[in-house]
Amino acid sequence: MCQLLGMNCNVPTDICFSFEGFRRRGGLTDHHRDGWGIAFFEGRGCRLFLDAKATIESPVADLVRHYPIHSTQVIAHIRKATRGRVALENTHPFQRELWGRYWVFAHNGTLEDYAPELSPLYQPVGDTDSERAFCHLLEGLRRAFPDGPKEEGALASTLRRLTADIARHGVFNYLLGNGTTLYAHCSTDLHFVTRQAPFGHAHLVDEDLTVDFSRLTRPDDRVTVIATQPLTDNEAWTRLAAGQLVAFRGGEAVADL
Numbered sequence: 001m002c003q004l005l006g007m008n009c010n011v012p013t014d015i016c017f018s019f020e021g022f023r024r025r026g027g028l029t030d031h032h033r034d035g036w037g038i039a040f041f042e043g044r045g046c047r048l049f050l051d052a053k054a055t056i057e058s059p060v061a062d063l064v065r066h067y068p069i070h071s072t073q074v075i076a077h078i079r080k081a082t083r084g085r086v087a088l089e090n091t092h093p094f095q096r097e098l099w100g101r102y103w104v105f106a107h108n109g110t111l112e113d114y115a116p117e118l119s120p121l122y123q124p125v126g127d128t129d130s131e132r133a134f135c136h137l138l139e140g141l142r143r144a145f146p147d148g149p150k151e152e153g154a155l156a157s158t159l160r161r162l163t164a165d166i167a168r169h170g171v172f173n174y175l176l177g178n179g180t181t182l183y184a185h186c187s188t189d190l191h192f193v194t195r196q197a198p199f200g201h202a203h204l205v206d207e208d209l210t211v212d213f214s215r216l217t218r219p220d221d222r223v224t225v226i227a228t229q230p231l232t233d234n235e236a237w238t239r240l241a242a243g244q245l246v247a248f249r250g251g252e253a254v255a256d257l
Helices: 016-023 059-066 129-144 152-167
Strands: 003-013 036-042 045-051 071-078 094-098 101-108 173-177 181-185 191-196 201-203 210-212 222-227 245-249 252-256
Touching: 003 016, 003 101, 003 173, 003 181, 003 245, 016 059, 016 071, 016 222, 036 101, 045 059, 045 101, 071 101, 071 173, 094 129, 101 129, 129 152, 129 173, 152 181, 152 245, 191 252, 222 252
Parallel strands: none
Antiparallel strands: 003 071, 003 222, 036 045, 036 071, 094 101, 101 173, 173 181, 181 245, 191 222, 201 210, 245 252
16 A cells, blocks of 8 residues: 655754655555655645656655655655556545635545445545545535635534545545645554654665754754654654544644534
């Protein structure tokens, strides 16, 4: 299956260390070679980089490695194609607008017998089950809240219902973010670690590389990293339970939906 990577922080942070390990799973330490992408939120804007090449062969990945973009929310994906050909239009993450904000989505898994009715407003560009699920989620949220939700709880309840409906069709691990809140849903495998004071060392699983975060952070910094499988081997990662949907904001888990 595909590989997911997310980051949610209380201050703009670069993802270079985590990405260094993550990118190696795109054809070196794992067999996922069917494209990759990464989205960086900056205020209300979003930088989106996509490439149909494997990460270990991608010049775009080299750019991201050496360009320390600081962001409070990042969503990345390495693709193993199960629905749809290897092509740029089928490469995650996908981006759409809702309520005057960009929303970004990446999915790990395969959905069977999944053909929801979609409105003309949200239509897939490619032919993946993942993009169709994203369109379905956004259309469901838009119908429930035409002018936007008045409270976070109402949005969370609707997202929970829509997610459960889609998850009946197969494996539906996903990351969904709007630059402020990052939602993570687990069907099979999804883990997270929150880094905050006192900061220490972290060592990558996929490469012999260690960083001392105490030298790079301030005492009030807080960063949560989410990944399909843990990226480091000396930190206490939390595994989400099957069916669990969690909201992250300001670098921490703020709600179990």
